[in-house]
Amino acid sequence: MSSALLTFDQVAIHLGGREILSPTSFAVARGEFVSIIGPSGCGKTTLLRAAAGFLVPSGGVVRRHEQPVTRPSREVAFVFQDYGRALLPWRTVQGNVSLALEAAGVSPAQRPGRIAKVLDTVGLSAHADKFPAQLSGGMQQRVQIARCLAQEPELMMMDEPFGALDAMTRESLQDEVSRLVRSTGLTVLFVTHDLEEAIYLSDRVIALRANPTVAKPSLAAMVEVNIPQPPDQLLTKEHPEFLRLRRELYGFLGHH
């Protein structure tokens, strides 16, 4: 797979003497949207953190562009689940987005234009001067996504980004992220415990299992999603293929 942007080569992770992730291999192609699902404690967030370079695997290697990933890179954006902790409470919305540009060494003269552009993309133009505490949860998560977009990454890691939001907000943000990713050609690795969200957004879904053994490794299933794009909250979720995948993957979330 020469077009692979990110490859997991027999990656295993032990934390506190316990095997969280048994040797796991898969590859993510450029422009692909891959979701990772599984019950709590199956190591999906740990896997994502290893992919982003926040932790080094105990075995195997994660490669990006054939190079081993050993630490976080500006090319890889990370959307944290807890937006309340990931935003700088003392900076306004545009100040938070600006942080990514400051880190990338963008000159002060160029910053306002680029900030305005990403804020427009996520629909926050009217709130540029507000502080995070003045925004709803969904808007705060948009700010974090805007900051990640300002980073101009090739790969975006999302760790249960909509887990803490109400159903209405979650659906509108799903559609927004879907539209955004398809228009920018971003590659996304997306962790969620919501099976429907995974099928709805992804090109491919990877299911992990908790407490892996030799006979039953972490990687439980990997399925391609072939449902007409762009997704639609009603049509997609009634599509026979959607229902078939939902049934196929349901058992991997701890239901029996």
Add this chain to the structure above:
Amino acid sequence: MHAIAARLRPLVFPALVLGSLEWYTRTTGQGSDALAPPSQAVLAFGRALLSRGDDSVLQATFFTLGSAGLGLLLGALLGISLGILLGLSRRAAAMGFLSIEVLRPIPSVALIPLAMLVFGFGYRMEISVVAFATFWPMLILTQAAVQQVEPCLLEVSQALGLSPWARTTQIVLPALVPRLFVALRLGVAIALVVAVTVEIAANPSGMGYALMISQQSLAPDLMLAWLFWIGVVGYAINVAALQLQRGVARRMGDLTGGRPP
């Protein structure tokens, strides 16, 4: 009418104390060497306020506040910088641990003889002792505060690729501000106490020295006046620090304002 009564309530107790002191010193305790009627203390303070000599109120206040302020500034700058370093680097904390634990328990007042030998009388000696006294709480509180900075923010800075300098100035320092204010208000109190102590014990300037001189020249009215004045100055500084804290908090997006601890 109720509003006025509510505003006057905090003044009832001081008025009672002053009234009974005035009554006592003019009856039973007449001619006391330790106490004087508050009314006479007010007059003595008025004379000191108008005087142009070394005992002038403005000059003494300026000296004490100047030394306390500069000493605190020095102690805070050094304490905060070292506290951030020790908080961020486990290796630096391990290296500094023994030296800090040995030096920290030295009472700052015990440094007066050394400071007098090195700097002689005057500003520099007092500033050095105040800086020593305020350095330790600033250091310890900053170090503890750095370790409580939201870990997620440090990961954000890693993911964005911020330089170590930018991480310190844009993430760690702003995150410290609320706790630094607590440290700073503690430091203000310590600085004033130590400055006045140095003046009472050694340095022939400032409010502490004026207090000593009025005691030695058997002028209880002037002594009480100075005591009261030092209290007023301390109160004013605390109010100013609180206002500053609220102002900064408002600028940094904390819309509730700094709550007084």
